[in-house]
Amino acid sequence: MKKPRVWITRRIPQRGLDLISPYAEIDLWEDELPPSYDVILEKVRGIEGLLCLLTDRIDDRVLDAAGSSLRVISQFAVGYDNIDISAATARKIPVGNTPGVLTDATADFTWALLMAAARRVIEGDRFVRSGGWKTWGPTFLLGADIARSTLGIIGFGRIGQAVARRARGFEMRVLYFDPQRHLALEQELGASYAPLEDVLQEADFISIHTPLTPETYHLISDAQFALMKSGAILINTARGSIVDPQALYRALSTHRIAAAALDVTEPEPIPPDSPLLSLENLLITPHIASASFHSRTRMAEMAAENLLAGLRGEQLPNCVNPEVYQRTQE
Template sequence: MSQFKVFVTRRLPVDFTALEQIATVEVWQERQPPPYEVLLEQVKQVDGLLCLLTDPIDRPLIEAATTLKVISQMAVGYDNIDILAATARKILVGHTPGVLTDATADLTWALIMAAARRVVEGDRFTRSGQWTTWEPDLLLGPNITGATLGILGLGRIGQAVAQRARGFAMRVIYHSRHRCPPDLEQSLGIEYSSFAHLLQVSDFITIHTPLSEDTHHLFSDAQFEQMKSSAILINTARGAIVDPDALYRALSRGQIARAALDVTEPEPIPMESPLLTLDNLIITPHIGSASVQTRRKMAEMAIANLIAGLNNQVLPNCVNPAVYSWEQGTGDGLQGSSTTF
């Protein structure tokens, strides 16, 4: 008989053989996320929860989870989970960092190139029957080679984006709350910049900072007013870092040239959003990590975290290791982690 019960909030691209050796596993089979009411009922009766960014794991839900030992999220970010509430209940929280760096950096570059060279507009133009001849001024866009790339947030993904920029002979500047060591700047060929200077001089700006109180709507009217009218904004981080109303105003008024988003606020973007009426905006459905290899590895890591938590072992990738201090009678268990950008 299985020792534990586990609820998985979505079908995953792996089998659950290893997990099923120790737990009864119930997987939500619908395409849409389970309703909050379903999550609430499930957590009352399970030992482990494997969830996604689309699942709101808030304080009331955590406080109702009287038997829950571990929450394992198949994502790097975890702003959908009330970490303080989980830590107070001594519930371990795992995530899947590192594995999606290259996939997300690759998509960032796909969006940079698609926006600059107006690939999506060109596809629509062709399919609508408007391509009748070669025209000297048709769908012109800026050069990428030799342009200035501004990177906001120099974590793993920001660094991977900078590495790829070297192949385009770009000037790369970055802003982060903490400046990186000089040897890393030299190896990546990047320059530290203030946020204001980055806004003013960059031809392309790409966002790779976590979402926090400090970065919520970090890009709004004042920031768009500082950017070049020819600038292109890319966001593969979190949707709420960019104020969608301000972005619409900036794009529709020509304050910036174009933008490409893999994340929106809210997600999915409502079909009545005015952003969907703009030709100078590309929106993809949060597919930054959507390579076969990356999604499989993320699922495997999430399962490994879950198994470790159920077996009272150290999670390979733990968000709140303070729980271990609490269990050993040391520390207050509620240390926060600083957000950098």
């Protein structure tokens, strides 16, 4: 029997490819950079399975180009704002993602960014490498204390909760804002619910863990920065567009807030001529919060499992639009 054709839009960890290859004919995009939109339109023609990344725009036009043969879309990520879910659902195409596996890696990295920004680790490293270190100074590169400070968490899902759990070791006061209050977890995690304005006003560190939606687009802009403490440090490992980059530049360049640390930007990657890159009080990493060996391998496994289930006509282990199965049954 002929194997179904699948297109994988970037090389994923080998474990995922090994799971897929016995059951499908793989067309793998080998370039380091993601395929262009025009390439996507061409490559999806006639395929039965698609394994894609956040960098790939999968919209109505792409789904039309794929045609009726496309049976499943498997996203190598937790988020899926690059995919038109309603368009996929209308065509009864299940869409899978990789939730849960990224939680600890992303929470760990959030703390890496928080501590590096608070204690000015990157600035110190640059200073040493530039030959500037001549002596020890009592007031040189002073940073913010973490222990017993206030941590504000925006978005209290799996990752936000994991960040709060780690804060207990620093004896921090934890405030969180989320559309849904998590009463059962508040005592366990030592966290208290507060309106967004209160979190912004009271927190020494503000960490973003909410998904990108129309409601959270530029959730943090000039008005929100105006509420923050002058010594506040902002951390974003969620989605770049949750923070207005121009407002962020104004807040950092005028020292409205002390510093920020980002693993995500708007746009992404950040252009080399972005004014944000001129700021000493901003730390930026290239979207690597989930980049641990274990988490990326497990993501590949989960993406492969979703893809293969869809090709077999089975329900995806992790499906973001399960209503496609209800429609099928109807």
